[in-house]
Amino acid sequence: MPLAIYILGLSIFAQGTSELMLAGLIPEMAADLRVSVPEAGLLISAFAMGMLVGAPVLAVLTLRWPRRTALLTFIAVFALSHVAGALTSSYTVVFATRVVGAFVYAGFWAVAASTAVGLVPANARGKAMSVLAGGLTVATIIGLSLGTVIGQHLGWRAAFWAVAALSVLAGAGVLATIPGGRPEAGATPRVSVELRSMVNPRLWLAYGTTALATGALLASFSYLSVLLVDTTGLAPAWVPAVLALYGVGSLIGITIGGRTADARPFPSLYIGAAGLIVCSAALALTASVPVAAITLILLLGAFGFGMNPALNTRVFSLAKDAPTLAAAVNVSSFNVGITVGPWLGGLAIGAGLGYPSVAWIGAAIGVLALATVALAGALHRSPAPESEVLSAL
Template sequence: MPIGLIALALGGFGIGLTEFVIMGLLPEVAADFQVSEATAGWLISGYALAVVVGALLLTAAVTRFERRPVLAVLMVLFIAGNLVSALAPDYWLMMLGRIIAALAHGAFFGIGAVVAASMVAPTKKAGAIAIMFTGLTAANVLGVPFGTMLGQAAGWRSTFWAITGIGVLALVGILALVPRTGAGEAAPGGLRGELRAFRSRQVWLSILVTILGYGGMFGAFTYIAFTLTEVTGFSASTVPWLLILFGVGLFVGNTVGGRAADRNVDRTLLVALSALVVVLVVFALTAGSQPMTIASMVLLGGFGFATVPGLQMRVMKYATTAPTLASGANIGAFNVGNALGAWMGGVTITAGLGYTSPIWAGAGITLLGLAVMVFASAAAAKRRDGGASAAIARGADSEQENVEPQRA
């Protein structure tokens, strides 16, 4: 394993921690800034929207530059955003810090995925992307619970100081460990060349699968605390430990999904999305059982994140010579999926359908993602078969041309 992947994973860990740890610290932040918890919640929504903007605009702005220095600059931006958050004297400066950090999020993962894939053999690209995303899963398994405990014990600002320190370590690691060979050239024609990747129907289909497939899982996960306490009957103090089990599922699914995608991307996604639909349906039906809920939590994380390396690899595969912007756009698509799933889950709860309704909504969204994936895979297979048939026909014509002159 190239050691530079560890530096990318550390950056992913810090970014994942920034994104998710705020959920456990909202009461403290709201009390400190004297705002409602709903207003404090915009620190999450604002971050997600800024990720989408950064994934598209910031990635587009840096496509012509060498990738290792770009990753370093993005990490400096991430450090600055968390420093602003740690020092923020009021709510709006805290929001500014969140937005600055979020702008680096999408571009870092989008460009980092391209760099990670370029550091290994072609048959190990999805596995390399999975290693980078291991930092994100580790942030959920370990970072969020311990970051929340640190913030509750020493004040929420202490957590953002710790994240700033992680960012500094990641910056040093990127500069020292990521080789120049891990940075590719910009697409021919610069930004225009990168934009040409979006002429591919398969790129758009892959992005749509990302939105629907990941959005379904996140829709169920967003309101999971209400399901666990109000439906399953767990105490509130048990929820963080159950979330760790979910995180363990993320870690295992990410690793296994990356290895499977290296063998066959489309088959991996079809299997993982099908299994995810089944898990969500079973979870919704058995949410009143504590043992079944525990099993569903692990499997939800496992199959949900088993799709991530394959989804990222697929969009890069069909973007061919211009993968950077398409990769960043797909990172933005993950966050659009987050917003879609959370919104749908909220709609069902507001409609009075109960706290298992977000799980049903997640199953429906994921089923749509599976349908798109079936269509995309079939279209890709048809095109491959058509290309193979044309190549055989051209070969036969060439052979016939060579034979006929000899007869003459």
């Protein structure tokens, strides 16, 4: 892999740490900003909202920009949003900075993904995407814990300053390693061309798989802390260690997935979706058994993130003339899953079905994800028109 790929992964680590660490800073932020804990929790929702909208909007607005210019602009705004958040005592301003930061983070993801696949041969795209997304996985293992520790000992503002500093460091790496122009020499991207390339039913089916697979994973992951304490019976002090173990599983999964996604994308998706279903159902059944629950959480991360490289690279093969916009909509698809999965899990908990019910929700969404993979596989294998294959199914 070119050094630039690892620099992009570092950039995702810096920004992903901000996305994740807020979960551990909510009590301190609520007290300091003089709002309730639920109101402070809305800062997490603000980030999700910004990411959902930011990727496609910024992909279109910066389509003709040199990629290095776009990446540097996004990461500079991201760093400044954290400086502004660290300096204010207003909840409203912090809320706005979370939306702005997430907005440009989503744009960075989209442009970074298209840049990464443009820097490597077609048969190495999966590995490049695994390095890129691996930055978020490492943020799950290290960034979340480190940001929480900094926030608890030095205040949540110190965690914001740390993210800003790390973002500046990553920006320097982008400046030094990313080529100054677009990888496609002589090609001038046009919004109309990219939009036409997006009119592809198989591409939107792939987006559906992305959203459903992510929702299946997040339905369970979002409530693992309370499940481990309330149902499994672990002491709260052990929860960070188990979540770090989930991160280790995620890193293992995305590493393996990065090596199989290019040559065997559909087997990677089949195995990942089936593993999500089995692990989610097993977790629902054995959540009260500590050894089983901890093992399944490790496997849940491995199977969930093992799909990630194939989910990312497939959209590039289906929209060759729209790499930036295709990646942007895929980022939004991930965030649809991030939003819907926890929401459905919350509905189950609110209905009094208990914390293990979120794993059943994950298994059910996983079945839908597997169905979209099967349909996409049938369309891929068949020489017949898509309409005939869909009618036969």
